Each structure stands twice: as structure tokens, then as C-alpha cells.
Amino acid sequence: MSAPRRGVLEGPRAQTTIDFAIGAGVFLLAVGFVLGFIPGILDPFVQSQNHATVADRAGDRVSTELLSTSVDPYVLNATCTEAFFVGSTPSGCQFDTTDLNDALGVGTRLNVNLTIENSTGIVTVGGVRLAAGEAPPDRSSGVTIAQRAALLDGETRRIFVRVW
């Protein structure tokens, strides 16, 4: 007489061990997926330009191409600089548009502000206040600033490009 074989079915539970393992595995996978997916829900639909890259490129462009003398980077041509901030486009300067976003190569969806300052504030050269673009908002976050140093009119000034 053979001993009664005890199969997998022990006790009144309808769920076998392997059933439980599969169920627990699926549950853990679902929990892990949800935890990994939640940060992605909070991203905006449209990816905008990276402000830091844009500001950096605009700063490079202003100090080495746009307002500089054609020979040396970081040396600004005073006549062209004044003309740029006044809004005229004389020949012989390396810009041919007075729209700030266009001239700096910043897309139309970003706001940009360009100033040339020294240690006391925004510089005025030849009666022209060297600031262009609308004033940046007061909030301290969300405004990316790029800075450069350049020679203008015999003195070293700082160029600030603010993008938000």
C-alpha cells in the first residue's frame, strides 16, 4: 500500500505557491513601473530651448561677432555699439537687423535683455544708454544670465545677456 501522496494542494487555499509567486512578481513590477513613471508625468509637453545654451551663445555672439571690431574678439567698436543700442544699422557693422532676438540668434519664444555695465551700473556712452530688450522679471529663478568681459572705449566692461 503506498502512502498517500501529498501533492501541491495543501490546505483550503485555491492559490498554489507558484500562483502566489507570479502574482507577487506582477505586483512588484507594477509598483516599480508606477514609481518610475511618475516624474515623467510632470514634464511639460513641449520641450523649450535650453536657456543656458541660448544665453551662452548669445553672449559669445555679442562679444565676438556682433559689436566687435572685425579683427579682435572681446574688443567692441564704439560706433557700432552705440548704433546698435540706438536702433540704427550703419554699414561697416556686423549686424543688419535691429530686432534684438534676431540679432542675438534667440528664438522668438524667449525673452532676452542685453546690457553693458561697469561696476556702478549700466553704461552710457555718447549719450546712449547701453541696454536693449524688456526688463527681466523680478523673480529670482528662471532668468539665465550669461556674462562676458570686453573692452569698450578704453575701459573693460561687462556684457550681460539675460534670457527667460
Place this chain on the structure above:
Amino acid sequence: MSVDRGQAYTLEALTAAVLLVTSIIFALQVTAVTPLTASTSSEHIENQQGAVAEGLLASAAEQGNLKPTILFWDGTVGEFHRSTYLGAYTEGGPPTAFGTALNETFRDRGIAFDVNVHYLNRQGQRRTEELVNFGEPSTHAIAATRVVTLYDNDPLYDGSGATNVTIQNRSISFYAPDISPGSRVFNVVIVEVVVWRM
């Protein structure tokens, strides 16, 4: 399974523990600066400071302020004029126009800087002379360089301008040697400005 157990299965306990730990980690990640944060610098800020240093060197070279600073050397003592410690300036830039520009642009805004002058010795190896030493740069430092050529008839400078002692004068001890005695070139030096946030 007895009815008064609050925790039915170990799995439930594990999931609860995982949720707790991830919420703590999330809350900690939201804090931007902790007491152990090494520096408030970021790559964008470093790039900007590097570009400002490069622009400063270019504008100083254009104004003719860079060479007088390199040659602000006291030939009899063998040090820069009025240097503070071990032949270098440790509290700011040198007392020249370039040093003033450095102080205004960097030191007054909480950015430390080192200025090194790299030259070649007679064996063609690169040696360094410290001009400004604010200490060891942090791991978030960035440098800008500019090449300056020194000629045989360049004069040394002191507090009142150019002296009439040239660097090829054998009675003075200049930090760089004449690597090309047969030509007008004395040495080719690289001025390096290393900046980092304090």
C-alpha cells in the same frame, strides 16, 4: 491567519518600507544646498566665469596692460614688486592696471583667482611663476590663457612706469631665461588666469 494581525504578509511590509524610503529620498533630493555642499557653482556658471576671464585677458592685452604686469619684476630682489608671500600676491591682483581690473571683476564679486605665468627654460621645459596665489583652486575652477611674447628690449616696470633696465640685462635675475639668444625674442610666456567661486 489570525484576525488581529495588522500586517498580513511580508510583501506588504516590504512595499510599505520601499514607499517610505523613496519618499524620504525624494524629499532630500528637493533640497538644493545642504551644509555639506562643496560649492554653489554649476557648469553654466563656470563657463561664464571662464569666458569673462578670457575677455579680461583680451581687453588687457589690447590696452597694453598685460605685458607691464608680467614685467612688474624687481630685478635686484628677484620677486614681483611688493609681493605679499613667497613672491606672489595673495590678497588681490598686482598693483597694476591689470591687477585692478582683476580685483574689480573677480575678487569684489566673491570669485577667487590664481594667475600663473608659464615660461620655457633653456632645456625647453615648461616652468611656472606664480603671480597671484589665492590658494588651491577648487574642483569647480576654470582657466583662461593668453600667449605673450617677450622681446629682448622689453623693459622691466616698477611703480612709476617703465624702467630703463631691459630683461636681457645680465645683472638682473628675471624668472624666465633668454631661450633664443641669437634673435630678438626673449621668451614666449602663457598667462593663465584660473577662477573659481569662493
